Amino acid sequence: MYGLSGGGGMEVIQHMILRGFLANENVIPRWRYDKFLDHCAELGLLRKVGGGYIFRHRLLLEYFAEQFTKHNPEHVEQLIEQQREESEKNV
Numbered sequence: 001m002y003g004l005s006g007g008g009g010m011e012v013i014q015h016m017i018l019r020g021f022l023a024n025e026n027v028i029p030r031w032r033y034d035k036f037l038d039h040c041a042e043l044g045l046l047r048k049v050g051g052g053y054i055f056r057h058r059l060l061l062e063y064f065a066e067q068f069t070k071h072n073p074e075h076v077e078q079l080i081e082q083q084r085e086e087s088e089k090n091v
Contacts, residue, residue, distance in 0.1 A: 023030040037053050040046040045060060046053040055061040069076045 019028065019033065022028040029036045037046060038048070041048050041053060044056055047056045055064075
């Protein structure tokens with residue numbers, strides 16, 4: 001329970017909410033997300049690095065980022081504003 005009450009707790013909650021939302025929208029598999037990511041790594045789309053994954057090719061990253069920004073412009077603006085606020089706090 002320390003992970004939720006200590007540092008990083010909000011990130012865990014945000015992660016779970018995001019996964020639930022994406023699963024409800026049929027954007028990601030509902031269960032066994034790790035198997036899906038492992039399968040993408042086996043296909044060569046992703047590379048497993050430590051406990052995470054990265055795109056093997058920059059073109060894939062850029063393509064999916066473009067698709068996201070095209071279909072979610074208001075969310076992108078919110079993310080940019082959050083980054084600005086956090087940068088100002090750290091200065």
